[in-house]
Amino acid sequence: MAGGSLGVGGAITTPTYVQTDGLLNGAGSLTVTQSFSKSGGTLGMTGPLSITQTSGNLVFSNPTALTLGAVSTVSGAIDITATGGLTTTVPVAANGGVLKLTALSPINVGSGGLSSTGDMTLTAMTPSPSSIIRLDGALVSGGNVTLLAYAGIIQNASISGQNIDAT
Secondary structure, eight states: OOSSEEEOSSEEEEEEEEESSSEEEESOEEEEEEEEEESSSEEEESSOEEEEEOSSOEEEEESSOEEEEEEEESSSOEEEEESSOEEEOSOEEETTSOEEEEESSOEEEOTTOEEESSOEEEEEOSSSTTOEEEESSOEEESSOEEEEESSEEEEOSOEESSSEEEO
């Protein structure tokens, strides 16, 4: 997607998704089965974003909130920034790298949890009472786990890693 606006009311499944500009919005969902690249534009969908990145790292930012479905890399890192909140519903797994999630308001980890073979960092540090990290799913890291939340951390699930730092 290189520009314009596309409203989606249902589910979209594609092997490859590239977005350099424009707006993909609506109540639908997006599933990418092989390769995801986003260097600009906005994902404004209210349904889940599910990605399997079969090669390399999965790195992108979005100027609105995101709901992540099943997101994984085969052999790379995951680094996602959302200007709004960030919610996971099912497992998110960085196989072969670090996992970094940054949101300018809450991060809500659903029952599917998060896993990484490398370090894991969750950051919600906007000076706001809504900048919390809520853990309803397990965090499992092969490296260090760092949780940074301006307004607090609600832990309802286990955290495992080499070192754990919650601030």
